[in-house]
Amino acid sequence: MNLLEVKNLHTSFYTDHGVIPALTGVSFSVKKGEVLGIVGESGCGKSVTSLSILQLLGNKGKINSGSIHFKGQDLTTFSTKKMRKVRGNEISMIFQEPLTSLNPLIRVGKQIEETVLLHKEELSKIEARNHAINMMKMVGIPQAEEKYAYYPHQLSGGMRQRIMIAIALACDPELLIADEPTTALDVTIQEQILGLMKKITRELDTSIILITHDLGVVAEMVDRVVVMYSGQVVEENEVEKFFANPKHPYSKGLIRSTPSIDQEDNLESIKGSVPTPANKPSGCPFHPRCPFAMEICKSQAPENMYYGEEEMVNCWLYKEEVKTS
Amino acid sequence: MSEATSEVKKVKTYKRSGNVKLFLKLLAQSKTGMVGLFILISVTLIAIFADFIAPYSPTEPQLSDILVPPSWQEGGTSAYLLGTDNLGRDVFSRLIYGTRVSLIVGVLSVVVAGFIGLIIGVVSAYFGKWVDQILMRIVDAFLSIPSILFIMVILTIFSPSLTVLIIVIGLTTWVNYARIIRGEVLSLKEREFVKASQTIGTSHLTIIRKNLIPNVMSTFIVISTLSVATTIILEASLSFLGLGIQPPDISWGGMLNDGRDYLATHWWMGTFPGIAITITVLGIIFLGDWLRDVLDPRL
Amino acid sequence: MKKFIIKRLLELIPVLFIITFVVFVLVYHAGDPVSLMLPEDASQEDREYMRESLGLNDPFIVQYANFVMDITRGNFGTSTRYDMDALPLVIERLPATFELAGAAMLVALAISIPLGIWSANRRNSYVDLFITGGSVLGKAMPNFWLGIMLILLLAVNYQAFPVSGRGTFMHLVLPAITLGTSVAAEMTRLVRSSMLDTLGQDYIRTASSKGVPYVKVVVYHAFRNTLIPVITITTLQLSILVSGAIITESVFQWPGLGMLLVQAVNARDMAVVQASVFIIAILVILINLITDLIYFIIDPRIKHS
Numbered sequence: 004m005n006l007l008e009v010k011n012l013h014t015s016f017y018t019d020h021g022v023i024p025a026l027t028g029v030s031f032s033v034k035k036g037e038v039l040g041i042v043g044e045s046g047c048g049k050s051v052t053s054l055s056i057l058q059l060l061g062n063k064g065k066i067n068s069g070s071i072h073f074k075g076q077d078l079t080t081f082s083t084k085k086m087r088k089v090r091g092n093e094i095s096m097i098f099q100e101p102l103t104s105l106n107p108l109i110r111v112g113k114q115i116e117e118t119v120l121l122h123k124e125e126l127s128k129i130e131a132r133n134h135a136i137n138m139m140k141m142v143g144i145p146q147a148e149e150k151y152a153y154y155p156h157q158l159s160g161g162m163r164q165r166i167m168i169a170i171a172l173a174c175d176p177e178l179l180i181a182d183e184p185t186t187a188l189d190v191t192i193q194e195q196i197l198g199l200m201k202k203i204t205r206e207l208d209t210s211i212i213l214i215t216h217d218l219g220v221v222a223e224m225v226d227r228v229v230v231m232y233s234g235q236v237v238e239e240n241e242v243e244k245f246f247a248n249p250k251h252p253y254s255k256g257l258i259r260s261t262p263s264i265d266q267e268d269n270l271e272s273i274k275g276s277v278p279t280p281a282n283k284p285s286g287c288p289f290h291p292r293c294p295f296a297m298e299i300c301k302s303q304a305p306e307n308m309y310y311g312e313e314e315m316v317n318c319w320l321y322k323e324e325v326k327t328s
Numbered sequence: 329m330s331e332a333t334s335e336v337k338k339v340k341t342y343k344r345s346g347n348v349k350l351f352l353k354l355l356a357q358s359k360t361g362m363v364g365l366f367i368l369i370s371v372t373l374i375a376i377f378a379d380f381i382a383p384y385s386p387t388e389p390q391l392s393d394i395l396v397p398p399s400w401q402e403g404g405t406s407a408y409l410l411g412t413d414n415l416g417r418d419v420f421s422r423l424i425y426g427t428r429v430s431l432i433v434g435v436l437s438v439v440v441a442g443f444i445g446l447i448i449g450v451v452s453a454y455f456g457k458w459v460d461q462i463l464m465r466i467v468d469a470f471l472s473i474p475s476i477l478f479i480m481v482i483l484t485i486f487s488p489s490l491t492v493l494i495i496v497i498g499l500t501t502w503v504n505y506a507r508i509i510r511g512e513v514l515s516l517k518e519r520e521f522v523k524a525s526q527t528i529g530t531s532h533l534t535i536i537r538k539n540l541i542p543n544v545m546s547t548f549i550v551i552s553t554l555s556v557a558t559t560i561i562l563e564a565s566l567s568f569l570g571l572g573i574q575p576p577d578i579s580w581g582g583m584l585n586d587g588r589d590y591l592a593t594h595w596w597m598g599t600f601p602g603i604a605i606t607i608t609v610l611g612i613i614f615l616g617d618w619l620r621d622v623l624d625p626r627l
Numbered sequence: 628m629k630k631f632i633i634k635r636l637l638e639l640i641p642v643l644f645i646i647t648f649v650v651f652v653l654v655y656h657a658g659d660p661v662s663l664m665l666p667e668d669a670s671q672e673d674r675e676y677m678r679e680s681l682g683l684n685d686p687f688i689v690q691y692a693n694f695v696m697d698i699t700r701g702n703f704g705t706s707t708r709y710d711m712d713a714l715p716l717v718i719e720r721l722p723a724t725f726e727l728a729g730a731a732m733l734v735a736l737a738i739s740i741p742l743g744i745w746s747a748n749r750r751n752s753y754v755d756l757f758i759t760g761g762s763v764l765g766k767a768m769p770n771f772w773l774g775i776m777l778i779l780l781l782a783v784n785y786q787a788f789p790v791s792g793r794g795t796f797m798h799l800v801l802p803a804i805t806l807g808t809s810v811a812a813e814m815t816r817l818v819r820s821s822m823l824d825t826l827g828q829d830y831i832r833t834a835s836s837k838g839v840p841y842v843k844v845v846v847y848h849a850f851r852n853t854l855i856p857v858i859t860i861t862t863l864q865l866s867i868l869v870s871g872a873i874i875t876e877s878v879f880q881w882p883g884l885g886m887l888l889v890q891a892v893n894a895r896d897m898a899v900v901q902a903s904v905f906i907i908a909i910l911v912i913l914i915n916l917i918t919d920l921i922y923f924i925i926d927p928r929i930k931h932s
Contacts, residue, residue, distance in 0.1 A: 059835050062750075083841075091837035098836075103829040107928060108851045118837045154927040170837065468638075469645035472912050474866035476873060477904045481650055484892045484900045561769050565874050568771050569889050584772060588878070591775065592783050592790075599779070602772030610767040617763075 004075065005032040006210050007056070007178055012069035014055045024283075025051045027234045028069070030307075033178065038204075038211045040225035040242070042218065042257065046277040048234040049214045053180045056212075057090055073178070092122040095171040099183040101163035105155040111166045112136065112151030115173055122174045138169040143199060161192035168200065175207055182214045197224055218261040222246060227313065230254050233278055233288035236307075239315040250316040252293045287319065295320055354622055361618030367611025375427040382421035383409075387576045390416035395594050411596045413586060419596060422578050423604050429567075429579040430608060433493055434560040440498025441559075442552050445505020450540055452506065453513035454532070464510075467503050475500035476562070483571045493572055497559055505551055512544045546623035553616035557609045564605050580605050628923065635916050646908055650901060651694050655683065698905065704898035708891065713898035717884060717906050723793055724883035727806065728872055730799055734807025735814055742811075743818025744853070747826065748845065758815065765812025770871050774805035774878040791880035802879040806871045810864055814857070821856045825849045851925060858922050865911055 014026040026048050033039045041049050054060050056071055056078065071078040073094065078086065090096075095118075098104040105114060115135040119126060126134065132151075139147035142165040155163055164184065171179055181200065185193040201224060204211055213224055221228060221242065228245045230238040230253065238251040249255045256273035275292040278284055284291050290300035297319060305319045355361050374381060384390075393416040397404040404411060410419040452463040470478075478500045486492050516522060516539075525535050566572035567581030575582065580601040587598030661677045669677075682690055697703070703713040746758035781801065782790040788801050825831065826849055834848045835841075873885030880886065884903055891899035923929055 057836055059832060087838045087840060089838070090835070091839075096833075096836040098829060098833060100829055104833045106830040106834070106848050106852070108926065109848070117834075117839065121838050156928050167833075170833075465641050466645055469642040469649075472642055472915060473646060473908050474869040474911065476866075476870040477907055478649065480888060480892045481653055481900060481904055484895055484897060485653060557767070562870075564769050565771060565870070568769075569874065569877055570893055571889070581769075584775065588775060591779055595779055595783075598772075598775045602769065602775065605772065606764070606768045609769075610764065613763055613767055 005072075006035045006037075006074065007033040007212075008070075008072040009052075009056070010070045010072070012052070012055060012071065013067040014051055014060065014064060015067055016060075016064045018063060025064070025234055026055065029231070029234070029236055030069075031229045031236055031239060033210050033212060035177075036208050036210055038201075038213060038224055038226045040221040040228045041212060041214045041231060042216060042221055042228060043231035044216060044277045046279065047231045049216075049231055050182055051234075052231070053096065053182050053212065053214055056180065057094060057096060058086055059090075059096075088122070091118045091171075091176070092174045093176050094178045094180065095174070095176045097164070097167050097171050097179065097181040097184045100187050101160055101167055102155075102187070104167060105163055107155055109154075110152050111155055111158065111163075112139070112153075115139065115166065115170050118170050118173045134173065135169075138173050139166070141203065142166070142169045142172075143195075144169075160188055161196060164188060164192075164196050165199065168196070168203070172203060172207065172209070176209060178210045178212065179204060180212045180214070183216070184213075185220065186215070186217070193220075200224075218257060230257070233283060235288075235317065236315070237289070237317045239313065241313065244314065250321060251289075251318050252295050252320070253289050256292075287317075351622075355618065358618045358621075360614040364611045364614025364616075364618060367607060368615055371427050371608050371611065372431065374424055375431050378424050378428060382418075382424045384418040384421040386417060386422040386425040386578050388417065390418075392416065395590070397594070398596050410600050411594075413583075413597050414590060414594075419583075419600055422583060423580070423600060425578045426580040426583060426601065426604065427608070429490070429573050429577065430560050430563065430605070432490065433497065433563040433573075434556045434612075436494045437497035437501065437559045437563075438552050438555045440495060441502040441555065442505055442548065443502075444498065445502035446509055446541070446544075446548060448502065449506040449509030450513050450536055450544070453510040454517060454536060454540065460510075463506070467506050470500070470503040471507070475503075476565075479562075479566065480571065483566070488566070488572055488574060490573065490577070493563060493566070497562060501555065501559065501562075504555070505548070508547060508551060509544050512547055513540055516540055516543055550616065550620045550623055553612060553619055557612040557616065560605065560609055560612070631923065632916070632920070635919060639912055642912065643908070646905070647695055647698060648691070650904065651691055654897060654901070655690060655694070703902035703905070706891075706896050706899045708894050708896045708899065713902035714906075716899060717887065717902045720882065720884045720887050721906075723881060724872060724876070724885060726793075726799065727802055727876065727881055727883055728868060730803035731806035731810060731868065731872070731875075734803050735810035738808065738811040739814035739818050743815045744822050744845065744850070746815075747819045747822035750823065755819075759819065762812045762815040765808055765815075770805055770809035771874045771878050773808065774801065774875055777801045777805060778878075791878075793881055793883075798879075802875050802881050805878065806868070806875045809871050810868055813867065814861075814864060817857050817860055818853065821853045822849060824856075825852045828852070855922065855926055858918055858925070861918050865914055869907060869911060 009032065010030050012026050012029040013024070016023045016025055029048070029052055031039070031041075041052065043049050051060070051064070054064070055066055056073075058066070058078070058081075060066070066079055069079070073089070078089065081089070105111065112132070112135050115138055116131050119131040119134050120128070123131070123134075136147045136151055139150060144150050144162060144165055150158070150162075155166070158166065167184075179200075184200070185196050188196060197220065200211070203209075211224075213220070215221060225242050228238075228240055228242050229236055230251060232251075232253050238245075238249070238254050240250075245254070246258065249258050253273070260272045273292055278288060278291075284301075286302045287293070287296075287300040287305055290296040293300065299319050303319075305317050305322075307315050307317050308321050309315050355365065390412070393408070393412050395414060396408050396412040396416075398411040398419075399406050399409050401411075408418050408420070410423070412418055413422070448463055448467070452460045452467075475497075479496050482496045482499075483492075486496075522535060522539050525539055530538075563572055563579065564581030564584070567579040568585045570585060573579035573582055583601040584598055587594075587596075587601065590597050661674050661681070661683070678684060682693055685693075701714050705711065706713050706716055709716055742758050742761075746755040749755050778790055778801065781787045789795075789798050792798055826845075831844060831848060834844045839848070872883070873888060875881065876883045876885035877889050884907065887899065888903040888907075890896075891903065
């Protein structure tokens, strides 16, 4: 059984300017101990997907339909109270900006401790404090006892992100959602943080959903890739197969536009930009930017075409190929 | 006039009328803005045409009709809609004339304060250095002391009259403008079009007049409108304390001062002027808030 | 911290200097102090004698120096109305004013903080509309008129509270509500917008992602952050409090500094006016300093920078 199974998820935002459909039928799954990468340009719905899983969409966002099964139970049917027991405990999250994601007025140790006290009611205050300090040691913060009393602004960006990781992993969750965890950091720090995440989650056997626009990070960290475009999944595959043979024209474009050491020539960018959810093109949403666009792409959205259970592409180009295979 | 300049003028008037249309369209979308405008126009018209609207003389005592209650109360008469005061003067007529003082003091004090504040703010930011240092110290001093204190010192020395009040309030409330306008100009100063003007040797005065002042106008209008509201309350407070408009001139604050002594037995004298102030100020705040949303949402 | 306080105290010097200068110019050059001090039927010789003894024939700068020296010694002159030193008169009234201002501040906080938080959390609902509407109405309503209406309703009609004066707790209720609500009107709006701003921050989302209950998110994570800008702007609120106190005291015949000042202005009692204005100015500046210190305590980022 999959740890997490998202099926046909539709999420919309209700703003003063009308309803904006952010996700239109997103499906994917995460296995126990697996690292799943979700990639795409900004605005494609990556973050909304992760926020939908934890139901942190604020008062304007709402899940319209679809299901999110976590360990067999549908999270979308959970009450607020039941959902709170999941957040930070069974599923936790790391955000992009370590600078703004920590409360500036609360000591970092306390912020870790808060999660522990919330979900491990059997622990006393002192035990919770010790647990928080142990977590700080585990994520590689030197002089953890002393740093416990620090405020976020006294720590560097990398250290703050380690605190975020400590908060997220403090209750030994089964799933960690990391939304661009290293984008705001220097390259060297980025490596350290990714290495740390990989190490600890392997020790704790935590599954990860890693959301990123950086294919370098994907290649390094991820077991399986989901590519999103304009609020839906356009391709899903194992990471090696994905890089060896990307199918969707958008995936091909993404890979071609990523610089790598052994291929210095023909670095291209995808022309145009992600359509806003408010003015999504007809048919396949990628067709205005697609070099292989056909007549049918303009009028009719393609279906998901499966090559077995875990290899999927959403593109008319593969209609025949899938039929015959 | 050459053809070119007349052409320019045409374009300008066209543009302006376009702005007015857009403005009115935006105004129509805001309920509170419309209500505010409606109140303000009504109060202004009442002030202008007070002589025609008021049924009685606001100052002539009518000793036979002292302290008549409002028309709907027992003992009231339809002759005096809102009753009469302790000298038998019609409260309704006095309220109507009271609009004049409120609006005149409110608007003219703001003109005085705005003028001083605008100049000091622009000069301080534009010239910077020691000019800014000195002016900002003065602003700090005024800012740390509630303006009513300065006003009281001045009113101890000069007998209050309409002119004195306008000048006094103007002279003590300009700080807010200076502070905000200075901030605006400081950022404007770094913009290309000002830098460019400086490079080609345009005089300071021209830069201030052509480049700076027009660009702080929308902020200026917003602060001014909201200031009219606070100034009307300030004038009413001073008149209420007996330090503002003196009888026989009529102000709402003064009417409330009269009414205070009759509160226990004749409630109407101390009630209606307060309602008049509240409605007028509310209208101006509505309009000012709307202007802020449209012109300068950062404020 | 010490450095900060010293720096702030030093900044007071030019401010006080400007105030003394403005008052000096107004009193001794724009007006005629002699006519304020002598009865109207005083003879020409008396006037001349007074001018000489006040040093009004000295050069400007000497006069100003004397004026400042006198003030630093606490000598503001003799009250023409009470025929005694002005400063003790003023000091005597301070407790009453502190009592009123303190009680009003409590009322203001008790109204504005819960309502501001509540309306921010129910943004665009009827509750929000009602609360923001109420705060606009509070701003539009002159506070002395609110005082009059409270007297009319609760002291005259229902006789629940005394009409005026000071003494028991009941005497304090209406003045404190009058002054407190006028401060609360602006403050509620501030708390609301600051709270809205805070609720949109990333760390609030982090707290929710940890499974923190919503009420605790608001109280523990958002509240202190909300207070920071509110405290900064309280400085500006202070002038509403001071001018409000002067007027409220007059409405309720509350025997504080404000009532003394108003009476002194009406009686042209220059010495008392000067003394009151200086004492209030110094108090305002000190309170500003204290707010800065509170700011210092609440926000650890300042301490370390």
